[in-house]
Amino acid sequence: MKRLEKIRTALRDVPDFPKPGILFKDITPILSDPLLFGDTIDLMAEMAQGKKIDFVAGIEARGFIFGAALARKLNCGFVPIRKPGKLPYKTYKAEYALEYGTDSIEVHQDAFPKGASVYLADDLLATGGTAAAAAGLIQKCGAEVALIGFLIELSFLQGREKLKENPVRSLITF
Amino acid sequence: MKRLEKIRTALRDVPDFPKPGILFKDITPILSDPLLFGDTIDLMAEMAQGKKIDFVAGIEARGFIFGAALARKLNCGFVPIRKPGKLPYKTYKAEYALEYGTDSIEVHQDAFPKGASVYLADDLLATGGTAAAAAGLIQKCGAEVALIGFLIELSFLQGREKLKENPVRSLITF
Numbered sequence: 001m002k003r004l005e006k007i008r009t010a011l012r013d014v015p016d017f018p019k020p021g022i023l024f025k026d027i028t029p030i031l032s033d034p035l036l037f038g039d040t041i042d043l044m045a046e047m048a049q050g051k052k053i054d055f056v057a058g059i060e061a062r063g064f065i066f067g068a069a070l071a072r073k074l075n076c077g078f079v080p081i082r083k084p085g086k087l088p089y090k091t092y093k094a095e096y097a098l099e100y101g102t103d104s105i106e107v108h109q110d111a112f113p114k115g116a117s118v119y120l121a122d123d124l125l126a127t128g129g130t131a132a133a134a135a136g137l138i139q140k141c142g143a144e145v146a147l148i149g150f151l152i153e154l155s156f157l158q159g160r161e162k163l164k165e166n167p168v169r170s171l172i173t174f
Numbered sequence: 175m176k177r178l179e180k181i182r183t184a185l186r187d188v189p190d191f192p193k194p195g196i197l198f199k200d201i202t203p204i205l206s207d208p209l210l211f212g213d214t215i216d217l218m219a220e221m222a223q224g225k226k227i228d229f230v231a232g233i234e235a236r237g238f239i240f241g242a243a244l245a246r247k248l249n250c251g252f253v254p255i256r257k258p259g260k261l262p263y264k265t266y267k268a269e270y271a272l273e274y275g276t277d278s279i280e281v282h283q284d285a286f287p288k289g290a291s292v293y294l295a296d297d298l299l300a301t302g303g304t305a306a307a308a309a310g311l312i313q314k315c316g317a318e319v320a321l322i323g324f325l326i327e328l329s330f331l332q333g334r335e336k337l338k339e340n341p342v343r344s345l346i347t348f
Contacts, residue, residue, distance in 0.1 A: 012262075012263065014262040014263055017262040018259070018262070024262045026262045026263060028253070028254065028261070028263070028282055028285070031242075031245075031251060031252045031253065031254065032229065032251035032252065032253055032285065032286075033251055034245070034249050034250055034251050037245065037246070037251060037252060038246065038249070041246060055206065058239075060235050061234050061235040061238060061256075061260075062238075062254075064235055064236075064238035064239045064242065065232075065238045065241075065242040065252065065254065066242070067239075068205075068238070068239040068240070068242045068243045069242045069243055069245075069246045071205075071208070071211065071243075072211070072212065072215060072243045072246060072247070073246070075208050075212070076208055077205065077206035077207055077208050077211060078205040078206065078211060078239065079202070079205065079206055080202065080205065080236075080239065082235070085192070086235075087202070088186075088188040088191040088192070088198045088200045089186065089188055089200060089202070108202055111202070111206065112206075
């Protein structure tokens, strides 16, 4: 079985989480297996092949897991994009729509040098709202989004529509 | 300058965060520098030298950054210990005291095989409440806490007192 097929097979379907009718893709069986976790990070690194990457940015919280491991793999710096009030220094903030209401994320204003080339990594592309907000923050800092890379894409939610100004890749599509 | 001294020097002091009178140690300048981030992970891996480590566990959210990178470095599985309601499968929950009130964390009940040897990693040892709760969860799963490793220890808060049944190491002490 190929690496990608092993990763896909290891995802655990949890019905009715976080609410009735949703089939949640649990990534913890991948994280807890060193071969699968290693292959996932290797494959997410390969998605950036041919691109110059200066920084990996990860979105709180699951994006920290993939982003930090990817940053080490690519020998880049890691920049956390966090929920409001968590970053201690001066920040830029971006709002995005939820099913009901809005949420927001922040990045340090001095997180990237001007013109830096950034790989934004996250586990899941659903509606794309969070990733679009994160990409906007990276650009507001004067850096460039070289790639937005996901482990899983739920293509029926059409998240790519919100990200169409950016290069987007995902390992596994449902 | 030695690796550890470079890491210590790169920490950014942010006064009055998250509230007046607190001098916050901002770790983002370490994360964003590939040499410093790499050295930090190498040194945190060296803290476990001579111990058998099967899994690295990280506490949401900053512990995910160090835990995931450490798990790849040590070629171990990574187990996330999360805020309530975030993990989709059956969980164990542990409460711990805050300055005012309580908070809690969860781990998947099947996160570790019985007898697994676990390195619990986090960025900061302050009062030790969260780490003690996390260590208890690991043991409740039937696994063993081989090491609790921190990047920073605020020794004047005496967090080691709460962790004294466990081996504890930290890279930098204030």
